[in-house]
Amino acid sequence: DTGVSQDPRHKITKRGQNVTFRCDPISEHNRLYWYRQTLGQGPEFLTYFQNEAQLEKSRLLSDRFSAERPKGSFSTLEIQRTEQGDSAMYLCASSLALGAGETQYFGPGTRLLVL
Amino acid sequence: KNQVEQSPQSLIILEGKNCTLQCNYTVSPFSNLRWYKQDTGRGPVSLTIMTFSENTKSNGRYTATLDADTKQSSLHITASQLSDSASYICVVSARKDSSYKLIFGSGTRLLVRP
Numbered sequence: 001d002t003g004v005s006q007d008p009r010h011k012i013t014k015r016g017q018n019v020t021f022r023c024d025p026i027s028e029h030n031r032l033y034w035y036r037q038t039l040g041q042g043p044e045f046l047t048y049f050q051n052e053a054q055l056e057k058s059r060l061l062s063d064r065f066s067a068e069r070p071k072g073s074f075s076t077l078e079i080q081r082t083e084q085g086d087s088a089m090y091l092c093a094s095s096l097a098l099g100a101g102e103t104q105y106f107g108p109g110t111r112l113l114v115l
Numbered sequence: 116k117n118q119v120e121q122s123p124q125s126l127i128i129l130e131g132k133n134c135t136l137q138c139n140y141t142v143s144p145f146s147n148l149r150w151y152k153q154d155t156g157r158g159p160v161s162l163t164i165m166t167f168s169e170n171t172k173s174n175g176r177y178t179a180t181l182d183a184d185t186k187q188s189s190l191h192i193t194a195s196q197l198s199d200s201a202s203y204i205c206v207v208s209a210r211k212d213s214s215y216k217l218i219f220g221s222g223t224r225l226l227v228r229p
Contacts, residue, residue, distance in 0.1 A: 002160065042119075042204050042219030043159070091158050102208075102215060103149075106158030 004107035006092050012113045013082055020078045021110045025094030032075050033104060034067055035091040036060065043091050049075060050097065082114045117142045119207050119220035127226045132195055136223045138188040138205030146208040146215055150179050150190045153202045195227045
């Protein structure tokens with residue numbers, strides 16, 4: 001257990017529905033990252049926050065995706081009008097910005113299946 | 116283009132045997148290289164981190180090497196155990212402005228059989 005928690009752990013939804021995932025980082029960590037991982041691949045960067053500010057978004061993050069970190073603590077990732085191609089593991093990671101030595105601690109992930 | 120390539124894609128070994136996983140990267144500017152272990156259905160967990168000046172780093176039965184000239188790294192697992200069955204992901208950090216961008220490899224899936 002790295003100290004990063006994600007909820008739910010699994011989600012099955014029908015195409016076209018909206019889903020929301022939550023990530024609770026390690027409490028003193030100021031950076032929070034979202035990744036997507038498909039079977040047999042490494043994680044792909046989606047977006048990251050420093051405190052409550054969303055500093056970078058990947059081109060993978062289409063208009064249907066939105067992430068928030070309203071109080072600089074937990075974060076939510078919402079996918080609107082889900083598509084079958086959204087099926088993946090969504091990983092959250094947190095870190096303390098320390099420059100080159102920064103280590104990201106990953107949560108267990110939320111596995112999404114879109115039918 | 117920043118890339119991290121890992122080989123082999125998958126590997127099966129017998130319990131107690133040693134194995135070596137490879138990672139080649141084309142990342143610039145290079146900051147550091149990490150190996151992560153990811154159990155099935157879990158998030159990745161950091162095993163080792165190496166900066167440009169470090170050649171070798173050990174963590175128990177795991178030993179990572181880095182050759183910054185050839186841009187290659189390896190992860191050697193000694194006396195493998197069934198619990199070593201997992202995906203091993205090589206991650207290279209590139210400096211980008213005031214932050215660091217992580218580039219992930221696709222991983223090597225290791226299966227240790229009794």
